[in-house]
Amino acid sequence: MTAADRIDRRFAKLLAANHDGVISHLPRAALSSLFQPSDLVVANDAATLPASLQGVHRPTGEPIEARLAGWLSFRDPTRFVAVVFGAGDYRMTTEDRAPPAPLAAGDGLEFGPLIASVEGLLNHPRLVHVSFAGHPASVMSSLVRHGRPIQYAHIPEPLRLWDVWTKIAADPIAFEAPSAGFALDWRTLKGWRERGVGFATLSHAAGLSSTGDAALDRRLPFDEFYRISEACASAIEGAKSRSGRVIAIGTSVVRALESAGTDGTVRAGEGRASGRIARGARLRVVDAILTGVHQPGESHYELLRAFADDSVLDRVRAAVEERGYRAHEFGDSLLIERQAA
Amino acid sequence: MLNNIDLKGMRIAVTGGTSGLGLALVRNLAASRARVAFVARRAQLVERLSTETNACGIVGDVGLKEDIHAIALEIAWNLGGLDVLINNASSLGPTSLKLLADTECEELHEALVVNVLGPFRLTKALFGALAASARDGRGGIVINISSDAAVSAYPGWGAYGAAKAALNHMTAIWAEEARDEGVRFLSLDPGDMDTPLHTLAVPDADPATLKRPEDAAQEIVASMLALRESVPLELARRP
Numbered sequence: 001m002t003a004a005d006r007i008d009r010r011f012a013k014l015l016a017a018n019h020d021g022v023i024s025h026l027p028r029a030a031l032s033s034l035f036q037p038s039d040l041v042v043a044n045d046a047a048t049l050p051a052s053l054q055g056v057h058r059p060t061g062e063p064i065e066a067r068l069a070g071w072l073s074f075r076d077p078t079r080f081v082a083v084v085f086g087a088g089d090y091r092m093t094t095e096d097r098a099p100p101a102p103l104a105a106g107d108g109l110e111f112g113p114l115i116a117s118v119e120g121l122l123n124h125p126r127l128v129h130v131s132f133a134g135h136p137a138s139v140m141s142s143l144v145r146h147g148r149p150i151q152y153a154h155i156p157e158p159l160r161l162w163d164v165w166t167k168i169a170a171d172p173i174a175f176e177a178p179s180a181g182f183a184l185d186w187r188t189l190k191g192w193r194e195r196g197v198g199f200a201t202l203s204h205a206a207g208l209s210s211t212g213d214a215a216l217d218r219r220l221p222f223d224e225f226y227r228i229s230e231a232c233a234s235a236i237e238g239a240k241s242r243s244g245r246v247i248a249i250g251t252s253v254v255r256a257l258e259s260a261g262t263d264g265t266v267r268a269g270e271g272r273a274s275g276r277i278a279r280g281a282r283l284r285v286v287d288a289i290l291t292g293v294h295q296p297g298e299s300h301y302e303l304l305r306a307f308a309d310d311s312v313l314d315r316v317r318a319a320v321e322e323r324g325y326r327a328h329e330f331g332d333s334l335l336i337e338r339q340a341a
Numbered sequence: 342m343l344n345n346i347d348l349k350g351m352r353i354a355v356t357g358g359t360s361g362l363g364l365a366l367v368r369n370l371a372a373s374r375a376r377v378a379f380v381a382r383r384a385q386l387v388e389r390l391s392t393e394t395n396a397c398g399i400v401g402d403v404g405l406k407e408d409i410h411a412i413a414l415e416i417a418w419n420l421g422g423l424d425v426l427i428n429n430a431s432s433l434g435p436t437s438l439k440l441l442a443d444t445e446c447e448e449l450h451e452a453l454v455v456n457v458l459g460p461f462r463l464t465k466a467l468f469g470a471l472a473a474s475a476r477d478g479r480g481g482i483v484i485n486i487s488s489d490a491a492v493s494a495y496p497g498w499g500a501y502g503a504a505k506a507a508l509n510h511m512t513a514i515w516a517e518e519a520r521d522e523g524v525r526f527l528s529l530d531p532g533d534m535d536t537p538l539h540t541l542a543v544p545d546a547d548p549a550t551l552k553r554p555e556d557a558a559q560e561i562v563a564s565m566l567a568l569r570e571s572v573p574l575e576l577a578r579r580p
Contacts (some may be wrong), residue, residue, distance in 0.1 A: 045473050140418055140419075167468075171417060200476065
């Protein structure tokens with residue numbers, strides 16, 4: 001029906017690398033027939049906010065785009081971490097976007113009906129704390145109507161909210177879509193249920209995947225808040241006690257679970273995931289990850305290095321290239337099992 | 342009115358919340374300590390009811406595709422999730438009753454958009470939240486407000502009746518498909534009520550012969566609770 005649907009998800013592909021590094025290729029629709037009855041699939045049910053705001057930098061009158069990138073206080077829509085761009089729009093790659101007018105603490109910003117100000121800069125001319133004037137509910141209401149989902153230069157038509165919500169989207173806290181979840185539909189969940197494969201969700205406020213600025217991208221991912229329900233925590237405990245595997249749908253689920261389960265036991269509640277998971281990180285909770293196709297250097301790719309060593313990941317990259325797997329947010333999927341120690 | 346049911350903390354959204362049955366539902370639910378969000382088109386009425394009941398008022402039109410996700414987002418954010426969605430907003434189609442042969446295609450379209458497509462879109466957008474509520478052991482419920490015009494072939498009620506019949510059948514299929522996710526669906530016919538919509542349809546009806554929307558609202562809340570009790574909360578937790 002729209003841009004995202006035209007990238008036909010029915011024919012999406014899935015590359016699976018098992019714990020011995022053996023690679024196989026499947027149609028992604030086969031996901032529902034994977035995994036064992038004792039296994040538990042955990043997905044991120046965050047719904048995506050319209051986090052891109054077009055507006056004006058009041059002191060100079062110059063156009064700006066602010067991309068909300070993180071909560072300063074979880075679920076408080078009056079204060080955010082944001083990345084600010086100058087003139088231009090999403091049809092230009094972020095790498096080519098002009099910097100904003102020089103920003104300083106106290107600068108007024110105007111985004112349609114929303115009035116905001118720069119609280120301060122975060123050691124980078126594009127990265128700021130912004131605060132919005134008004135009651136949280138009315139700020140959220142204006143944000144929802146004035147904001148648009150963060151767009152991608154590789155998708156020519158503007159993405160709408162329905163394009164960036166996964167089928168399981170529930171909790172509107174993410175700034176970019178938890179895109180691994182696009183691989184799931186209710187038919188897949190039904191298939192797992194019928195075969196006794198468990199399914200649970202957590203809510204993780206996925207932030208920006210890339211800013212187009214090398215120095216900023218090295219700081220990604222920013223700290224991200226998450227919430228793990230009692231039901232999810234107890235499902236994980238159940239799977240572990242049955243020696244089942246925990247399969248994370250997306251890097252955000254890995255971050256949340258490994259942050260909440262530093263001693264191997266995942267505690268319910270809210271938390272904040274910080275820092276990168278990369279080569280050498282010891283995974284205590286997650287046994288396999290379903291994710292998109294990423295490039296070395298991206299934080300998502302670095303996270304895969306905690307699951308498999310470079311010899312496996314190099315073969316995965318070669319296979320992905322050879323078979324034309326699509327790499328973007330709405331592309332194909334990889335399933336990487338944690339390598340046997 | 343009598344209000345001895347305690348719905349403390351239940352997260353409930355009602356569409357068409359500022360008029361007729363929807364208005365009575367919002368007042369009833371808010372008085373029963375539920376956390377209520379309601380949706381309606383006119384900002385002034387939304388603000389007034391929000392002030393009166395402390396419920397969260399959302400300005401939006403379920404007949405507009407562009408509004409649906411904004412509405413869903415505001416509902417989920419304001420209530421911190423969703424346990425019950427009541428699709429109550431409704432349109433007669435033609436502004437007064439007409440024989441089908443006299444009904445403009447655009448009028449039928451309007452009835453289908455508001456009575457069928459709108460509830461479908463909003464339910465789909467909020468299905469993730471309802472299923473999440475079910476997984477958390479709170480159950481998820483969708484109540485679609487129907488009419489006896491969906492079942493009986495009343496001359497003059499063609500657009501409305503056909504749309505409500507479609508809504509009924511869609512509700513029945515949702516109910517089958519969503520049961521295992523722990524989300525229950527129910528169509529409810531509130532009966533002929535003394536509401537603005539009924540006045541539009543039958544201007545010279547004697548209000549004394551019609552049900553009070555407050556009574557219909559009370560019955561709907563009772564049905565909602567009965568359904569909730571019947572939801573096996575452990576369903577979603579089985580391994």
